[in-house]
């Protein structure tokens with residue numbers, strides 16, 4: 001590799017490994033990686049998967065591509081011989097801004113596992129210019145800036161594949177960009193990202209504002225453009241139709257290229273629809289098959305029904321997409337007649353109004369299209385799938401019980417263990433041998449070391465090393481000092497009321513007040529938050545404001561500062577996740593039971609030796625089942641009780657506010673001290689929301705949460721017992737490898 005790198009450096013910059021700058025070494029390594037990937041055969045098969053998603057939160061690619069190519073250790077050693085550090089070289093890479101949260105990161109983990117298992121499957125989505133926004137804090141508030149990640153980047157390969165797409169009144173020509181996905185066992189797949197050449201970043205004005213009606217120039221600027229007004233919502237429909245029309249054309253083009261008949265689509269292609277954003281691929285495929293490939297409507301519907309499968313990622317009613325017909329008529333006109341036809345077919349099957357595609361207000365329910373005209377509907381954790389069947393999608397389950405199935409999420413441990421936690425990986429290789437890297441369930445062999453004092457000590461010292469590395473990174477990124485002796489208590493994820501960052505903030509308030517009253521914790525606590533709030537989600541931004549104000553108050557009070565440090569990470573993204581997760585002691589997974597479909601951060605923390613503090617929600621339930629009650633801290637109301645409280649409209653935060661211990665914490669939000677640190681309007685609004693609505697019942701679980709958290713912190717002092725908890729969590733995390741998840745998708749849904 002040394003010779004190859006030097007040759008590239010000479011050709012590109014006239015330099016060598018001795019003389020090149022970091023950015024030049026990065027460029028050469030990327031070019032070499034691209035060549036190596038290009039040399040690999042495409043994974044092939046009689047049947048091909050298309051994983052269609054509005055988001056692919058892929059993270060930086062250099063290290064993980066090297067891992068999949070089996071070149072990581074060699075690259076690291078080669079650079080080290082020249083005094084260079086691969087991790088610092090990778091700092092030169094800009095993280096692609098193509099995703100938002102769990103659903104997008106899941107899609108990225110899946111692409112990695114699909115390739116690792118040698119399956120023939122490509123991703124398809126949009127090539128956003130500025131993706132999700134970049135977050136900055138100013139005056140204790142979130143500010144949004146464009147994230148122009150594509151400048152100078154070249155994992156993206158522009159292709160000469162173009163498809164015509166109707167965009168309102170006009171027909172435009174798309175451009176397809178490709179990113180290689182190398183498989184850990186050879187071969188490669190591709191992520192296809194569609195774009196429009198006329199899109200112009202120059203139309204963005206102050207922050208992330210732009211003319212929402214100028215579709216030809218704005219179409220792929222941002223992921224999830226602000227949908228607080230009609231123009232923004234319409235733009236989302238334009239994006240979705242553009243994405244699926246390009247993908248459908250690609251699928252049918254590749255099918256016929258492989259000399260298969262369009263009438264045999266389902267034998268040679270399977271489409272996994274990632275949430276409802278790509279739903280219109282169903283009518284678009286039907287439209288193309290009838291209008292361009294000569295199938296009758298009956299034939300086309302039958303083919304597509306056997307080709308498409310849908311994954312549901314949320315039970316929040318407000319997140320289930322519904323579009324007024326007038327939006328579809330404007331932004332997705334070609335599929336409107338097909339959707340009408342599908343609606344008529346449903347009406348012939350059943351007259352239940354709950355399952356119709358077009359409702360009495362002429363609004364189209366996207367998930368209903370997927371469920372009626374797909375062959376599989378899956379939830380993403382056991383509890384989530386049960387809730388879908390029993391409540392949220394019950395009328396559909398009654399109609400099509402055989403379509404429903406569960407696929408518990410997973411994560412690629414190549415990124416979330418081998419790459420992000422190299423010290424732990426080295427220990428695992430030494431103890432249980434490298435076999436676990438082929439089949440991560442092999443991690444269970446670590447259980448044999450549960451009583452091994454040396455291994456337990458190593459686990460603690462590795463955690464300590466990671467905590468120091470994280471502290472150094474945050475000191476340089478944000479100028480914030482963190483004490484590695486403190487407990488790192490971490491909640492990083494999108495900001496949403498159901499995830500209950502506000503409940504964690506109320507705990508912080510309790511700690512501040514306790515410390516001031518002389519009840520100091522046994523060991524300093526560092527509470528770490530990281531979250532972006534959707535730009536138009538006011539209460540979520542108020543919660544960020546609350547956390548930033550609390551952070552300031554704790555920092556500025558000399559009585560509090562030695563015991564409690566509240567740190568809000570700026571612009572939390574995959575790169576920061578890779579730094580904070582290996583350093584974490586306590587993983588906060590505290591959503592209101594029944595609301596978090598799965599969670600995948602919970603799995604990443606567990607694999608890196610953090611102990612979960614969580615409700616019995618999503619995949620936390622499965623984590624508890626695997627590690628046992630004694631290796632996780634569980635609290636809070638159970639999902640059935642929460643569901644009952646909603647059904648009977650029986651929850652009232654005003655009643656809980658009568659408890660002085662609760663009121664004291666909540667009222668602190670609007671104390672003089674807080675109003676001096678923050679913005680009155682924002683804090684009063686949040687206080688009012690919590691005391692009168694508290695839609696996700698933070699006050700209901702607050703006491704149990706506080707008690708459980710304090711008890712868990714106390715357990716931290718028995719270092720040996722804590723190390724044993726860490727060990728069990730790491731050993732059991734193999735189940736959550738996305739290789740397992742993808743093997744199940746393949747065996748039970750795709751049949752590749």
Ligand code: 26V
Pocket residue numbers: 100101102103104106224275313314318319320380409596597598599600618
């Ligand atoms: C929905 C919407 C609705 C309109 C506003 C913008 C917007 C943006 C994204 C979404 C879909 C979010 C769905 C999502 O990310 N779900 C998460 O999926 C993870 C992977 O299955 C799962 O672990 C998380 O529990 C679930 O919240």
